[in-house]
Amino acid sequence: MDVKKLLQESILRAAHTAIADGVFSADQLPPIVLEVPPQKEFGDFATNFAMQAAKYARANPKIIAQVIVDRIQEEWLDKAVIAGPGFINFYLKPEWLYSMLAEIIRAGSSYGIVGDKSKEKIQVEFVSANPTGPLHVGHGRGAAVGSALVNLLKAAGYDVQAEFYINDAGNQIDNLAASVNARYLELCGVEVEFPIDGYHGYDIIETAQRIINRDGQKYLDISDGERLSIFKELALTEKLAALKEDLEAFGVNFDVWFSERALHQNGNLQAVCQILKDRGYMYEQDGALWLRSTAYGDDKDRVVIRDNGIPTYLAADIAYHLNKFERGFSTVINLWGADHHGYIPRMKAAVASLGYDPKQLEIMILQMVSLYRNGELVKMSKRTGQSVTLLELIEEVGKDAARFFFIMRSTDSQLDFDLDLAKSKSNENPVYYIQYAHARICSIFRQAQEVGIDTGDLEQAELKLLTNECEIDLIKKLGEFPEEIISAAQERTVHRLAHYVHDLASLFHGFYNQCRIIGVDSQLQSARLALVLAVKITIGNALAVLGIEAPEKM
RNA sequence: CUGCCCGUAGCUCAGCUGGAUAGAGCGUUUGACUACGAAUCAAAAGGCCGCAGGUUCGAAUCCUGCCGGGCAGGCCA
Numbered sequence: 001m002d003v004k005k006l007l008q009e010s011i012l013r014a015a016h017t018a019i020a021d022g023v024f025s026a027d028q029l030p031p032i033v034l035e036v037p038p039q040k041e042f043g044d045f046a047t048n049f050a051m052q053a054a055k056y057a058r059a060n061p062k063i064i065a066q067v068i069v070d071r072i073q074e075e076w077l078d079k080a081v082i083a084g085p086g087f088i089n090f091y092l093k094p095e096w097l098y099s100m101l102a103e104i105i106r107a108g109s110s111y112g113i114v115g116d117k118s119k120e121k122i123q124v125e126f127v128s129a130n131p132t133g134p135l136h137v138g139h140g141r142g143a144a145v146g147s148a149l150v151n152l153l154k155a156a157g158y159d160v161q162a163e164f165y166i167n168d169a170g171n172q173i174d175n176l177a178a179s180v181n182a183r184y185l186e187l188c189g190v191e192v193e194f195p196i197d198g199y200h201g202y203d204i205i206e207t208a209q210r211i212i213n214r215d216g217q218k219y220l221d222i223s224d225g226e227r228l229s230i231f232k233e234l235a236l237t238e239k240l241a242a243l244k245e246d247l248e249a250f251g252v253n254f255d256v257w258f259s260e261r262a263l264h265q266n267g268n269l270q271a272v273c274q275i276l277k278d279r280g281y282m283y284e285q286d287g288a289l290w291l292r293s294t295a296y297g298d299d300k301d302r303v304v305i306r307d308n309g310i311p312t313y314l315a316a317d318i319a320y321h322l323n324k325f326e327r328g329f330s331t332v333i334n335l336w337g338a339d340h341h342g343y344i345p346r347m348k349a350a351v352a353s354l355g356y357d358p359k360q361l362e363i364m365i366l367q368m369v370s371l372y373r374n375g376e377l378v379k380m381s382k383r384t385g386q387s388v389t390l391l392e393l394i395e396e397v398g399k400d401a402a403r404f405f406f407i408m409r410s411t412d413s414q415l416d417f418d419l420d421l422a423k424s425k426s427n428e429n430p431v432y433y434i435q436y437a438h439a440r441i442c443s444i445f446r447q448a449q450e451v452g453i454d455t456g457d458l459e460q461a462e463l464k465l466l467t468n469e470c471e472i473d474l475i476k477k478l479g480e481f482p483e484e485i486i487s488a489a490q491e492r493t494v495h496r497l498a499h500y501v502h503d504l505a506s507l508f509h510g511f512y513n514q515c516r517i518i519g520v521d522s523q524l525q526s527a528r529l530a531l532v533l534a535v536k537i538t539i540g541n542a543l544a545v546l547g548i549e550a551p552e553k554m
Numbered sequence: 555c556u557g558c559c560c561g562u563a564g565c566u567c568a569g570c571u572g573g574a575u576a577g578a579g580c581g582u583u584u585g586a587c588u589a590c591g592a593a594u595c596a597a598a599a600g601g602c603c604g605c606a607g608g609u610u611c612g613a614a615u616c617c618u619g620c621c622g623g624g625c626a627g628g629c630c631a
Contacts, residue, residue, distance in 0.1 A: 031571090038574065048573060051611085061611080084574045085611070130631075172631065197630090288629055299557080299627080306629040313631050341558050342626045367559060368624070375565095409567065412559060414624065416566060421580075425593065428580055436593050447590055487570065499568060499578080506578090513586090513595040554593070 003076065003096045004045065004483075008032045011049060011088075014071035023067050026057040036480070043081070043089035044476070051086040061086030097472065098463035100479045104534040105459040112541045114482045115157035121328055122158045124150050126335035127247065128165040131239035132176045133201045135246050135390040137369050138337055141415060143390070144406035144547070145366060146335045147252040148494040151545040156489035161329075164254045165320065168236055169261040170313065175199065176239070177232035181224075183208035184231065188217050203242075207235055246391050251399055251547040260316050268319040269311050272354075273304065275322070281353035291318070293349035296358065302346050318350045325356050333362045333492070341365045364492060367414040369406075374420065397422040400548045404431040407546055408498040430502055434539065435551050437505035440512065441536040442552040448518055448529065458533055461526035470511040471531060477507050478538050485545075494546070501542040508535050 011032050019025060030052035037046040050065035057064060065082040072080055078091040104111050126146025129139050146162070153160045167173070179198035183205045186192060194200075211219070211234060219227045240257075247253070263269060273289060276282035281292045287307030291314070294301050304315045324332050336343070344365075348358040371378035371388055380387035393402050401422045408430065409415050421428060448455055466475065481500070488496040517528045540550040 033571085035570090035573095038576095042574075046574090051573075054611085087574065167631075170631075286629085290629095303629040308629080310629085312629065338559070338625050340626085340631085343631095344558085365559075365625095372566095413567075414560070418566075418580090421566090429593080430579065432593050433579090436591080440591055440594085444590055491570070493570085495568080496570080502578080509594055510596090512590085513592095516590070518590045554591085 003092060003100075004034055006074070006076070007034060007045060007090060010072050010074055010077075011047065011068060014068045015049075015053065017071050018064075018067045024057045024059050024064060026053060028056045029053055030056070036476070037087075037089060042083060042087070043091040045090045045092070046083075046087050047090075048087055050082075050088060054086065094464070094467075094472075097475045097479070098466070101463055101466075101475050101530065101534055102459040104478055104537060105530060108537055109541060111537055112481045112485050112545075113155050113157070114485055117157040118159045120158050120330050121161070122153055122331045122333065123161045123163055123324060123327075123329040124153070124333045124335070125163045125165055125324075127252070128167070129243065130167045130172050131236055131243055132172050132199055133239070134203055135243065136387050137371060137390060137393055137417065138366075138387075140250070140390045140393060140402060141366050141369050141406045141411075142335050142337065143247060143250055143252045144403045145364075145411060145494055148403075148407050148497075148546050149333070149335075149492060151547065152485065152489050152494055152497065155485050155545055158489070161255045162253065163256040163258055166240065166257055166259045166261075168240075168259055169264050169316065171197075173232060173236065174228075176204075176235050177228045179204045180207050180211070180231045180235045181228055184211055184219065184227075187212055188220055190220070207238055210238070246389075249394055249399065250390060251403065258320070260320070263316050263319045263323070264311075268323065269315050272319040272322050273315070276304075276318075276353055279353060279355065291346070291350060291353065293346045293353070296345075296349035296352040298345040298349045314346065314350070317347065318354070321347070321351055321361065322354055325351075325354070325360070329360075331360055331362060333364060335364045335366060338365050338367045362492070364411055366411045369415045369417055371417050371419060378419075400435070401429065401431045403547055404434075404498060407494050408502075410493065410495050431548070432554070433509075434501055434505040434543065435549070435554060437508045438536060438539045438543070438550045439552060439554045441508075441532050441539075444517055444529075444532060445536075451518070453518070453525065453529070455529060455533075458526060458530035461530045462523045463527050463530060465524045465527045466531055468511075468515060470507070470514050471528075474504075474507045474511050474531065474535065477504050478534050481538050481542065497542060497545060501539060501546070504535065504539060504542070508532075508539075 012029075015029055030049065032047060032049050034045045034047050037043060050068060051061040053064050054061040062082060062085075065086050065088050069080045069082060069088060076093050076096060078093050080088055080090050083089050124146055126142050126149075127135070127139055129135055135143070150160050150162045175195060175197045176199060178195040179200075182192050182194045182198060187205075187208055198204075211231070219230065222230075273282060276291065281295060282304065283290055283292060288303045289305035290301045291304050292301050302314055303312055304318070305311050321332065344363050347363065348361060351361045352358045378388060397405075397419060405417055405422050406415070422431075425432060445455060466472070484497060484500045488494060488500075511531075515528060517532060518525065520528070543550045
């Protein structure tokens with residue numbers, strides 16, 4: 001079925017036969033990597049196996065290549081030739097393309113859902129923004145990449161859970177309460193000083209106003225402490241709801257919303273400290289409790305419980321990660337903003353101190369996002385410390401364009417987000433370029449139906465009539481989708497998929513302009529409809545992973 | 555000062571565990587709608603892959619040192 005696998009097996013067999021024949025000797029063989037050659041003249045697949053094997057065998061790569069070529073004979077293989085410094089190029093008989101195409105149509109919406117790794121539970125924790133204000137564009141990158149990564153890992157067969165860690169304990173929440181309190185008093189005509197670390201965002205005033213609208217000035221009569229604690233809960237509930245709403249509008253959903261406060265209330269912090277003490281990674285000094293994170297490569301040890309008895313953020317985080325691993329995840333992936341990268345060593349050290357392999361905790365750092373409008377950087381407000389909110393961004397450029405722009409770049413690179421480009425509904429926008437391909441295909445099928453063409457059973461069509469170069473290229477590209485999913489998932493690189501689907505759309509548009517579909521000879525017409533259907537399926541499935549709509553019309 | 559990320563075409567960026575002539579989009583120039591959606595296509599121009607060493611059959615890719623930009627370095631989160 002899978003030609004690539006067959007080919008790998010053949011190469012391996014040939015190598016073993018050659019060794020058995022005593023042609024060359026090697027106590028070890030490199031993995032057989034097959035790649036699509038950079039140029040078509042080099043065939044359908046190529047391998048550098050001979051060059052790699054040359055190292056172990058201490059022989060001339062070209063000779064090893066020759067030995068292998070001499071020993072490969074398959075009915076589906078047209079020829080294998082040696083090229084360049086020792087590549088072996090394989091030219092396959094075209095049938096494999098057609099059976100691949102038929103299989104895509106048969107698989108339909110499950111094409112690209114590969115493998116079954118459901119034994120492996122992976123958790124992805126992302127966004128986890130403080131519920132103290134609206135999400136901004138930086139969170140947008142995390143939200144888009146995180147949700148796409150979840151989809152990608154699911155497509156690759158893993159059992160995946162998306163989680164949001166709610167920072168509903170600690171300083172920032174007290175500041176939130178104090179800020180709302182100050183705004184409330186202000187609006188009630190009471191003169192107050194705004195808290196130094198307070199949140200200046202307009203949304204805080206709105207929250208205070210809503211409290212007044214609902215409950216009037218009745219909170220003026222109670223003590224400051226009581227009022228603060230009531231406002232804390234009110235604000236938290238409201239901010240959290242707003243967060244969920246914004247994320248849903250962005251196509252982002254979580255399986256679990258995990259409360260930090262719950263960790264405190266359930267005694268998880270004390271418990272984890274006890275475990276670390278027992279394991280010898282925690283000690284007392286200057287009245288505080290320290291994690292011996294230097295034992296696992298951190299620059300210095302870290303305070304976990306302050307000398308005033310209040311736990312640091314790290315304490316909750318350690319308890320949280322222990323909780324994650326106790327839930328049975330073999331891999332835990334955290335998406336963090338670049339400003340948190342300095343936190344990695346201590347977190348890894350904490351995981352190691354708890355007896356887990358730090359490799360089980362993968363931390364993906366997303367570099368900063370800068371917005372550009374009219375070629376100029378959109379500066380963030382000094383006073384509120386906030387840039388454009390995610391919601392504003394979605395309203396301005398649309399969910400799909402925003403997601404695509406966040407996803408299309410490597411997370412290691414800083415992102416220059418061009419607002420004008422993202423919202424232009426024209427040829428310069430890569431999102432619409434891809435969606436247009438999908439809509440165009442849907443239009444073709446509408447058209448076909450109107451003139452009474454039977455579009456059922458297309459996998460039965462005479463696919464071997466597809467012999468144009470652009471048709472062949474398109475089929476090959478379609479066939480790469482499953483392995484694209486696998487490698488993107490392995491490398492946690494969602495942007496690869498964005499590039500793939502763009503390339504696919506490009507090949508489709510080229511084909512479309514060159515080959516007439518409706519109205520040609522009816523056998524060829526069916527074959528081309530089949531091809532186009534497979535493109536629609538693949539684009540649709542790829543976009544689904546990215547969380548982007550595949551429209552029927554635009 | 556130390557750590558992490560980045561430096562590739564005018565701009566924004568790909569380039570997978572080292573491999574064949576370094577790619578894409580935008581922008582620029584020139585062409586293609588009296589047949590399926592021109593939000594499209596075809597073609598051209600455009601590169602000491604930051605610099606300097608090293609590793610080897612072979613380096614944009616790996617190592618070291620510089621240079622430039624971003625982000626961190628709290629008993630804040």
